[in-house]
Amino acid sequence: xxxxxxxxxxxxxxxxxxxxxxxxxxxxxxxxxxxxxxxxxxxxxxxxxxxxxxxxxxxxxxxxxxxxxxxxxxxxxxxxxxxxxxxxxxxxxxxxxxxxxxxxxxxxxxxxxxxxxxxxxxxxxxxxxxxxxxxxxxxxxxxxxxxxxxxxxxxxxxxxxxxxxxxxxxxxxxxxxxxxxxxxxxxxxxxxxxxxxxxxxxxxxxxxxxxxxxxxxxxxxxxxxxxxxxxxxxxxxxxxxxxxxxxxxxxxxxxxx
Numbered sequence: 001x002x003x004x005x006x007x008x009x010x011x012x013x014x015x016x017x018x019x020x021x022x023x024x025x026x027x028x029x030x031x032x033x034x035x036x037x038x039x040x041x042x043x044x045x046x047x048x049x050x051x052x053x054x055x056x057x058x059x060x061x062x063x064x065x066x067x068x069x070x071x072x073x074x075x076x077x078x079x080x081x082x083x084x085x086x087x088x089x090x091x092x093x094x095x096x097x098x099x100x101x102x103x104x105x106x107x108x109x110x111x112x113x114x115x116x117x118x119x120x121x122x123x124x125x126x127x128x129x130x131x132x133x134x135x136x137x138x139x140x141x142x143x144x145x146x147x148x149x150x151x152x153x154x155x156x157x158x159x160x161x162x163x164x165x166x167x168x169x170x171x172x173x174x175x176x177x178x179x180x181x182x183x184x185x186x187x188x189x190x191x192x193x194x195x196x197x198x199x200x201x202x203x204x205x206x207x208x209x210x211x212x213x214x215x216x217x218x219x220x221x222x223x224x225x226x227x228x229x230x231x232x233x234x235x236x237x238x239x240x241x242x243x244x245x246x247x248x249x250x251x252x253x254x255x256x257x
Contacts, residue, residue: 020080021169021170021241022173024183025138026131030130033244034055036196037252041255045252048126057126057130060127062080065077075098076104078099082102082208085144090205102205134248136204137211137243137247140215142211150167164218164219164220173237187238191246199250201250202251202254214240218233218236
C-alpha cells in the first residue's frame with residue numbers, strides 16, 4: 001500500500017509539472033474561442049459536448065492524466081507538447097515515434113470529420129483539440145529538448161521556489177488575482193478587427209514557430225524573478241492566451257465549414 005501511494009504521488013508530481021497554462025489559462029482560451037465560433041461550429045460542438053462549454057472541455061485532458069487507464073498513462077502524455085531545439089524548425093524534425101501535440105492534433109481532426117466515429121471518440125478528439133491548441137501557445141510547451149520545457153530550470157518567483165514552466169503555466173496568471181471569466185472579458189474586449197483578421201491562423205506550424213521564438217527570449221539571466229519579470233512578460237501571456245482562443249475558434253470553424 002505504501003509503495004502504491006508513493007508511486008501515485010510521484011505520478012501526480014510529474015503530471016503537475018507538465019501542465020500548460022494551468023486550469024485558469026486553458027479556460028480563458030476556451031471561453032474566448034466560444035465567442036468566435038461560427039453557427040456551424042456551435043451546432044457541431046453542441047452535438048458532441050451537449051451543455052459542456054469549451055472552457056470546461058479545455059481542462060479535461062489534464063484532469064484525465066491521473067486516470068490509471070493505459071491510454072492516459074502510456075500514450076497521451078506526449079500529446080501536450082512538441083520539441084524544437086533552438087535553431088531548428090518542427091518541419092525539419094517531425095513528430096517522434098510516440099507522437100506529440102502536432103501529430104495528435106492532426107489525428108483528432110480526422111476523427112472529428114469521420115462520420116463513422118462514435119460519440120465517445122469525438123468527445124475525446126474535440127476536448128483534446130481545444131486543449132492542444134492552447135498548449136501550443138504556451139511557449140514552454142514547444143520545448144528546446146534540454147530541460148523538460150523549463151521544468152528543470154529552477155527559479156525563485158517572488159521569493160518562492162519554483163521553475164520556469166510553472167511560472168508560465170500559472171504563476172504569472174495567478175498574480176493578477178482574476179477569475180478566468182474576468183480575464184476572458186478583459187482580453188476579448190480588447191481584440192481589434194485587425195488582430196482578429198491577422199490571428200486566425202489555423203496552421204499549427206505557425207503557432208509552434210511563434211512559441212519557439214518567444215521561448216528563447218523568456219529564460220532569465222537571474223533566477224530570482226518577480227516584479228520586473230512580471231512587467232516584461234504579462235503582455236506576452238495575454239497575447240498568447242487571446243491568440244489561442246481565436247485560433248481554437250478558427251480551427252473549428254474551418255473543420256466545420
